[in-house]
Amino acid sequence: MMANCLERYFQKYYAKCYRAAFALVKNRADAEDIAQEVLVRLLVYEPEFASEEHEKAWMLRTAINLAKDLLKSKWHNALVAIETVDEAEKSYLQIPDVETDDTLWMVLELPERFRNCLYLFYYEDYSIREIADILEEPENTVKSNLKRGREVLKRRLQERR
Amino acid sequence: MAVNSVNGNHLLEKIGNCHSRNSKSKGNAYENFMGNLKEKAQEKEAQQAIQQSTAESINALQLDYRSGKLASELLLQKSGRVEMHAYIETAVRHISYAESDKVKVCTVEGYTLKAQVDADEHMVYIEQKNEDGTCQAYEVNPLKISENTKNPIEQMALEAWDIAKDLHNDGMFTEMDETKPADASTEKAVTFSEMVDKFEEFVEKRMEEGPPKIQIGGSEFTEDEWERLLKRIDKDIDAYKEELRERVRRQQEKEALKKRQSGAIEEEEEIIPLPV
Structure with a gap:
């Protein structure tokens, strides 16, 4: 049954999972692997979703967790130790409807965390x-992370200028 | 003493008193009189102003009855304390980025703006999502916004409106299109006068050159000439057919005569007895 729905899941969530993974791993190849792995896990585990929100949260949480796992792995740490996004990789993250x-x-x-x-x-x-559901954190933590993250971002932008 | 005469005397006394005053007292009375007039005029103006402000506040209250936020905006504008914005706050629809015509992410400022254009209503719906999770929505009339506005919501509405304009009719849409029905009469009048001029030119040309000629083969014919030509051809064909019939008839007569003559000879030959 899940296999029949795979196309729908692919169309609905592949790009979202890819972008969520890219935000963490910052390269196309790893982000694509993670997005595909999410769909594989969906087929393997066949989770039952209570609602569409639950479904979306599961997909993105899995993508983010897989990305975190990849970042934690020794192999990845040995290869990529920088936080910055490579110029060549920037073109592979295109967010629809938003001017980047x-x-x-x-x-x-x-x-x-920010x-x-x-x-x-x-x-x-x-x-x-929704973010609290995806990241499995309390809403207040998300709110404070948003505020602190924005302050850090503002400071960094000012320093850069 | 009659009542009329009393009144008359009284008036005379009054007039007499006035006349008896000196010029200085006359001048004072005039100043007092003018001062009173001015005071009355000022009072009247003040009353009118009060009435007007009351009427405005009633209007505002009526608007308040229909839509709360609009009334407060109008009152502030009338009082001159705050300039009126081209937008009013409205209910949040929670539109997604995909449903929006334009999205502006203001990460540093701590909010996102989503715009959805309603070209028919001349309205841009703007939804603001804040960092603390709250949402506000505004309906903005882009035609009331100054191009130099520094208000982020108005700027967003203008940008979204420009994008929608470009998309609509492949960039041919303008605000003036809305007023086309009003201009249609003048446009028709211009067209009509142009048509009359054209017709006049046509008549002049027709009178000079005669009816239009249509090229058929190597020559040109007017409709009348063509009709005459066809009639002549029909007549010639009829004459030719008549001639043919006449020829056939003569031929048949000749043949019949020949037959008749050869028949008579044969009869004579039959009558003559053979010699014994």
Whole structure:
């Protein structure tokens, strides 16, 4: 049954999972692997979703967790140790309906706890409650991360100028 | 003493008193009189102003009854304390980025703006999502916005409106299109006068050159000439057919005569007896 729905899941979530993964791993190849792995896990585990919000949260949470796992792995740490987004990789992250500028790349260079909240809130248009579901954190933590992350971002932008 | 005469005397006394005053007292009375007039005029103006402000506040209250936010905006504008904005706050629809015509992410400022254009209503719906999770929505009339506005919501509405204009009718849409029905009469009048001029030119040309000629083969014919030509051809064909019939008839008569003559000879030959 899940196999029949795979196309629908692919169309609906592949790009979102790819972007969420890219925000963490910052390269196309790894982000694509993660997005595909999310769909594989969906087929393997066949989770039952209570609602569409639950479904979306599961998909993105899995993508973010897989990205975190990749970043934690020794192999990845040995190869990629920088927080900045490579110029060549920038063209592989295109967010629909949103005009991207340098601020996006600055957001992706923030510490992880701020980066996820800011990226999902501003660039993927998720509400604070949805972000709390995806990241499995309390809403107040998300709110404070958004505020602190914005302050850090503002400071970094001022320093750069 | 009659009542009329009393009144008359009284008036006379009054007039007499006035006449008896000196010029200085006359001048004072005039100044007092003018002063009173001015005071009355000022009072009247003040009353009118009060009435007007009351009427305005009633209007505002009526608007308040219909839509709360609009009334407060109008009152502030009338009082001159705050300049009126081209937008009013409205209910939040929670539109997605995909449903928006333009999205502006203000990460540093701590909010996002989503704009949805309603070209028919001349309205841009702007939704603001704040960092603390709250949302506000505004309906903005882009035609009331100054191009130099520094208000982020108005700027957003203008940008979204420009994008919608470019998309609509492949960039041919303008605000003036809305007023086309009003201009249609003048446009028709111009067209009509142009048509009359053209007709006049046509008549002049027709009178000079005669009816229009149509090229058929190597020559040109007017409709009348063509009709005459066809009639002549029909007549010639009829004459030719008549001639043919006449020829056939003569031929048949000749043949019949020949037959008749050869028949008579044969009869004579039959009558003559053979010699024994």
